[in-house]
Amino acid sequence: MRRMADSKALTPRAQDFSAWYNELIAKAELADYSPVRGCMVIRPNGFAIWEQMQAALDGMFKDTGHENAYFPLFIPQSFLAKEAEHVEGFAPETAVVTHGGGKELEEPLVVRPTSETIIGSMFSKWIQSYRDLPVLMNQWCNVVRWEMRTRLFLRTTEFLWQEGHTAHATEAEAEEETLKMLGVYRTFQEQYLAIPVITGRKTESERFAGAMRTYALEALMQDNKALQMGTSHNLGQNFAKAFDVSFQTADGAMDHVWSTSWGCSTRMIGGMIMTHSDDNGLVCPPRLAQRQVVIVPIHKTDSERGQVLEAANALATDLKAGGLRVHVDGREGIKPGAKYYEWEARGVPFRLELGPRDLTNRSVMLARRTGGGKVSLGMEGLAATLRGEVDQMQRGLLESARARREGGTLRHPKSKEEFVDYLESGGGFVYAGWCGDPAVEAAVKEQTKATIRVLPDTEFRVGDAPTRCIWTGQPAQYEAVWARAY
RNA sequence: CGGGGCGUAGCGCAGCCCGGUAGCGCGCUUGCUUCGGGAGCAAGAGGUCCCGGGUUCAAAUCCCGGCGCCCCGACCA
Missing domain, CATH: 3.30.930.10 (Bira Bifunctional Protein; Domain 2)
Known part of the structure; x- marks a missing residue:
């Protein structure tokens, strides 16, 4: 196992x-x-x-x-x-x-x-x-x-x-x-x-x-x-x-x-x-997902299957009318758990589990691909609820990606050693002064494999611009963002 | 182009050293039982062993020569 x-x-x-x-x-x-x-x-x-x-x-x-x-x-x-x-x-x-x-x-x-x-x-x-x-x-x-x-x-x-x-x-x-x-x-x-x-x-x-x-x-x-x-x-x-x-x-x-x-x-x-994306597979931002919501019907007996599928299709129709891209996974012979793993690997943002208990309760189980486990939701106003979830996940992904980027960013290293160490120890972006000499770019690349990705626009800079080139100590002409790149 | 690894069933691999009827897991097909987090049982289908030479009674296995792919470095959206 x-x-x-x-x-x-x-x-x-x-x-x-x-x-x-x-x-x-x-x-x-x-x-x-x-x-x-x-x-x-x-x-x-x-x-x-x-x-x-x-x-x-x-x-x-x-x-x-x-x-x-x-x-x-x-x-x-x-x-x-x-x-x-x-x-x-x-x-x-x-x-x-x-x-x-x-x-x-x-x-x-x-x-x-x-x-x-x-x-x-x-x-x-x-x-x-x-x-x-x-x-x-x-x-x-x-x-x-x-x-x-x-x-x-x-x-x-x-x-x-x-x-x-x-x-x-x-x-x-x-x-x-x-x-x-x-x-x-x-x-x-x-x-x-x-x-x-x-x-x-x-x-x-x-x-x-x-x-x-x-x-x-x-x-x-x-x-x-x-x-x-x-x-x-x-x-x-x-x-x-x-x-x-x-x-x-x-x-x-x-x-x-x-x-x-x-x-x-x-x-x-x-x-x-x-x-x-994470170790479970793709994470696709909901605005780009071809399937934003996948409905997985759950049933034991044939009569349950009929009822649940009918309800799932009706729900899908309702959600589509509400502006969501929805798919019902009605495949037979595959257990629900297997479907969960498959849709997670494919990055589908939201999964709705719909079973006999939900039909009685007029509810549905929502599982989010990121940012929280399963919750039971009422059927009323579900499309609006899910549209809200789409927006929230979309914002959450951007925010956490920004936080991760900033966590992997070093601004204005105090010394050449700190600059080099950061790049050589798997660090991300480094903001540092550059004298403007292409030979410095080449030398940094030679030693650290990092290049100047961009001379950043003002809004991405923080604090006073560096006055010295991190490599030569000469007066800085630019503030540059360095990193190893694909 | 340099370095490393690998070519055997759809995918992942074992078998190769020490030649003797080609195997395992997953997947696939059919049936029955299952179904709220990767189902079980049973029966099946599926392979020019990368290619070309050579050695041998006999080659996935040994020898020679090709080709291809992946990974790591130098260039690039």
Whole structure:
């Protein structure tokens, strides 16, 4: 009995975080390995989460004036080369198609690692006047980056994402857009994923290849490693110049547009897993759960079964009308306990147990995936009660994730030794002064494996900014957040 | 690309050292009994032992050569 229980349980996080992560994904049936190295199959349970994310983000993009479009998978190889930094950054990780229809192609085609180039070439056709601006587009698509080492959801050769691409008449407008979308991501990640993020600027070493400035959102996972949850780039006029995206201004002059791009991907699913889940399996924030409530009917005899199932279905109908996503698990031949374990592993936020005793009492047993055991509830007003539970769990997940992050954060170490010790002993974010020298970044990485995740926005800082670089003791140019990262 | 590990039933593994009819657990199918925290019994289905050579009367097992995957390091959403 003991052994059987063990064989069904996940490796505990404390024992081996990486094994736990992989086993959880298998057990919750979120994804599986493909026959092709480095690629993943997203299974229905995982894809449903992605669909919830897409729906929420897509609405937010449209609310901010963006339109969806679709640009092709294949990009002429020469396009990448038009922006010097861009080709240097992406060439090593592209997949290239050399043959089609049994013949060698005149020009090889790159499978898109991102679409700035093809979009730049199209924008140059479509944009003539300042009256055409701004152009605010987004596309949902797959991209391919030939990675050396992969990990389900966090880094795979092919992944799903959205990439927003915009063109503006002025630098200020482009910067505003870049920051606006960073804010949209932040709202989404806090309100839906329940993941607290730090926003800020990337340093030169982590700037997007071809961008003028890159901003990012960084979250801290349960193992105290940082995960980049999305990026937003002010591309300046770099791609506009490379692809001649120019327009006539109101006073008749010619200028190149200022463009932006921003993206976030299925990696967020990995971030969600590593932020909230526990040794029993996935914990899915209720706003993103395809099934917020699962009803498990309990019965002994056939007549009970009929009655209980009927009541369960009626309850489901009622709750659905009340705006909840509900599933009745009427499978036969599986004991209720087995169903409990299964739905817990899959991250369903709420379980309702409905049996003969409940029918007599006009009650139902509620079990929460996080934040408390079972309680008996009356049937009256249950939908409203559960909507309240959804909100409460959603807030609770964000709050506890924020508390955990702050617990794993060191602000302003007193010495270089304290800084290094913290990073080397499995600590999370460290806020410390930085003189701005890239060589310091490299040296810190060499010794501690930690990098500057972000130069944080003001609101994430506490107290007076450090005056000295933690590494060199020189005057600090920036306050930086350091961590080991995925 | 460097280091480590592993390829045997859907999944996890044993068997290999010491060659001789391919096994165990979970899962799956059918039936009966069960059902408020991972059910029990009974009967079944399911395998080119990663691939290709070689040695041998005989290879999952020994030898040679490939391939693949996972984990740990250098790059990356």
